[in-house]
Each structure stands twice: as structure tokens, then as C-alpha cells.
Amino acid sequence: MRENIAPAVMAEGLTKRFDARTAFADVTFSVDHGEVFGFLGPNGAGKTSTVRTLGTLLAPTAGTATVAGLELTPENGVEIRRRIAVMPESPGLYLRLSVAENLEFFAGLYELSEPRERIERALRAVNLLERADDPCRSLSKGLRQRVGLARALLSDPRVLFLDEPTSGLDPVASREVHDLIDALRKRGVTIFLTTHRLAEAERLCDRVAIMNTTLRMIGRPDELRERLFSKSLEVRTREPLAEPERVFTALPGVEGWQRAEDGAYLLAVSDAEAAAAGAARALVAAGADLLALSPSRHSLEDVYLQLIDTDVEAGAR
Numbered sequence: 001m002r003e004n005i006a007p008a009v010m011a012e013g014l015t016k017r018f019d020a021r022t023a024f025a026d027v028t029f030s031v032d033h034g035e036v037f038g039f040l041g042p043n044g045a046g047k048t049s050t051v052r053t054l055g056t057l058l059a060p061t062a063g064t065a066t067v068a069g070l071e072l073t074p075e076n077g078v079e080i081r082r083r084i085a086v087m088p089e090s091p092g093l094y095l096r097l098s099v100a101e102n103l104e105f106f107a108g109l110y111e112l113s114e115p116r117e118r119i120e121r122a123l124r125a126v127n128l129l130e131r132a133d134d135p136c137r138s139l140s141k142g143l144r145q146r147v148g149l150a151r152a153l154l155s156d157p158r159v160l161f162l163d164e165p166t167s168g169l170d171p172v173a174s175r176e177v178h179d180l181i182d183a184l185r186k187r188g189v190t191i192f193l194t195t196h197r198l199a200e201a202e203r204l205c206d207r208v209a210i211m212n213t214t215l216r217m218i219g220r221p222d223e224l225r226e227r228l229f230s231k232s233l234e235v236r237t238r239e240p241l242a243e244p245e246r247v248f249t250a251l252p253g254v255e256g257w258q259r260a261e262d263g264a265y266l267l268a269v270s271d272a273e274a275a276a277a278g279a280a281r282a283l284v285a286a287g288a289d290l291l292a293l294s295p296s297r298h299s300l301e302d303v304y305l306q307l308i309d310t311d312v313e314a315g316a317r
């Protein structure tokens with residue numbers, strides 16, 4: 001495989017077990033260059049283990065992967081680490097050192113050339129130049145996260161792995177991290193973002209993979225919604241229908257129905273638009289005051305909840 005045409009990250013049948021416990025199994029996906037790829041899943045779904053495996057910190061139990069154009073093998077570990085950066089959930093800074101001193105320390109550790117220029121660029125990228133001399137101890141959690149991001153940017157990585165970058169941040173600090181991720185995307189950095197925040201994934205990611213030990217689904221957020229939910233029609237009436245079974249089962253194109261918790265009727269249909277006209281006529285004929293009739297709108301959260309149906313951590317494996 002030629003390096004320049006290889007995807008930024010690719011995994012095939014990737015599996016990691018810790019003795020009897022499976023962290024993730026048979027995971028297959030690829031991430032394009034410049035893509036922001038979301039890796040979503042509940043606690044214990046295997047997100048961090050996947051990042052640690054792709055980041056060469058854990059050896060896979062089975063399967064293959066390429067990262068930043070190189071096969072994931074022990075021999076390629078050093079070169080892969082040179083091409084990528086991993087920002088773990090907690091940035092691991094030396095709190096007694098200043099922002100700049102922390103970055104100097106890590107630039108030295110990674111043996112980076114031209115450390116001063118790199119540090120300045122990284123600090124500028126996260127809007128922290130003015131805080132360069134402040135001790136990290138004096139920074140808020142949000143600002144520390146930005147220092148962590150600056151640290152990850154020091155080596156100009158081709159692929160940046162961000163593990164829950166907004167975990168524990170308030171909405172304003174989260175928003176700042178989101179804006180930084182957007183700015184990195186514009187610069188063409190490939191970003192692999194793990195999160196359990198659905199709105200974050202929906203706002204930032206070109207595509208998302210939904211994980212729960214195994215990969216449940218992968219695609220653009222709107223595609224996933226469509227795939228799971230396009231075939232349903234939502235009906236709202238002023239009063240509950242007296243005989244919903246009679247009304248709905250007689251309708252052409254309606255394959256089933258159920259009542260949602262908020263009182264709406266959800267009709268399973270093969271073609272939402274075609275079924276809508278017949279449903280409207282039947283409901284009016286049945287004496288219903290029709291308030292709304294539309295293809296169901298679903299968020300990424302609905303997709304996620306539909307797919308994440310088991311309690312992973314509590315489950316015996």
C-alpha cells in the first residue's frame with residue numbers, strides 16, 4: 001500500500017482483550033485525511049483502549065491497523081508516535097511549571113527541532129500566548145485542557161487523537177475546545193475524537209462510529225439518522241384516538257404503529273411521504289383533530305440510544 005494514498009487511520013478486525021475481559025472486538029473502519037472522526041460509546045465501550053492501541057501504547061490481541069500511513073507493528077512504533085499525537089482525557093501537566101516550561105519539557109522529551117518556534121505556534125493555535133509564563137497550577141481546567149492541546153500540537157501531528165477532550169469542562173470552556181478543533185480541521189489535521197457527548201459529535205464530526213465493544217454503526221450523523229429512522233411518521237392529535245388500532249392498521253403503507261411516551265403516534269412506514277396523505281385523510285375521517293403529521297425527526301442521541309442497548313460495564317464477558 002502506498003503511503004500517500006493510505007487512509008489516515010484504518011483498522012481491520014482490531015481486537016483487544018485483557019485476559020478474559022474484551023475491551024473491544026472485531027473493529028473495522030477507516031478515517032480519511034483531514035476528517036474529524038467521532039468515536040462514540042458509553043463508559044466501558046472500549047474507546048480509550050482503541051485510542052491507546054492505535055497510539056501504540058497497547059498491543060492489539062488480533063486484527064491489523066495502519067496509522068498515519070504505517071502498519072501498526074512493534075517495529076513501526078517509534079515512527080508512528082512521531083507522526084501522531086494523543087491527548088489523553090487528563091492532560092498530565094506539571095502544575096508547578098509554567099505553561100511554556102511544560103511545553104519546553106515535552107518538546108525536549110520528544111526531541112523536537114526548533115522547540116521555541118513550535119511552542120509559540122502551538123500556544124498561538126490555542127490562544128494561550130499571553131498565559132505562557134503562568135504556572136499551570138493557576139489555570140482553570142478549561143485552560144489546562146488547552147495547554148494539553150498545545151502539547152499535542154507541538155509535533156505537528158498528521159493524526160491527532162483526542163480522548164474525551166471536553167470531559168469535565170463547563171459549556172463555555174467546551175465551546176472553546178470545539179472552536180479549536182474546528183480551526184485544526186481547517187488546517188487539514190485528521191482528528192480522531194472520542195466522546196460520549198452526542199451534541200459534540202454531531203456538531204464537530206464528519207463521520208461517527210458508534211461503539212459498544214463492537215462497532216454498531218458508522219456514517220455521517222445525518223446518514224445514521226436516516227438509516228435508522230427515515231421509515232417512520234409521527235402523528236400528533238389534540239386528543240388520544242379512540243380506536244388507533246382500527247385507524248392505523250387499515251392504512252396502506254403502514255406496517256405498524258406505537259404510542260410514544262409524549263403521546264405522539266409513531267407509524268412504521270415504507271415510504272413516509274406516500275403514507276402521509278392517506279394517514280391525514282383517515283385521521284380526519286376518524287374525527288381526530290390533527291396537530292402534526294411529519295416524518296420523525298431524530299437526533300444523533302436517538303440513534304445512539306437505539307444502538308447502545310446493553311450495559312457494557314455491568315455485563316459479564
Ligand SMILES: Nc1ncnc2c1ncn2[C@@H]1O[C@H](COP(=O)(O)OP(=O)(O)OP(=O)(O)O)[C@@H](O)[C@H]1O
Nearest residue numbers: 018021022023041042043044045046047048049050
Ligand atoms: N488495563 C486494563 N486492564 C483490564 N481491563 C481493562 C484495562 N483497560 C480497560 N479495561 C477494560 O476494558 C473495557 C473498555 O475500557 P475503556 O477504558 O477502553 O472504555 P471507554 O469506552 O474508554 O470508557 P470510559 O468512557 O469510561 O473511559 C472496560 O471494561 C475496562 O474495564
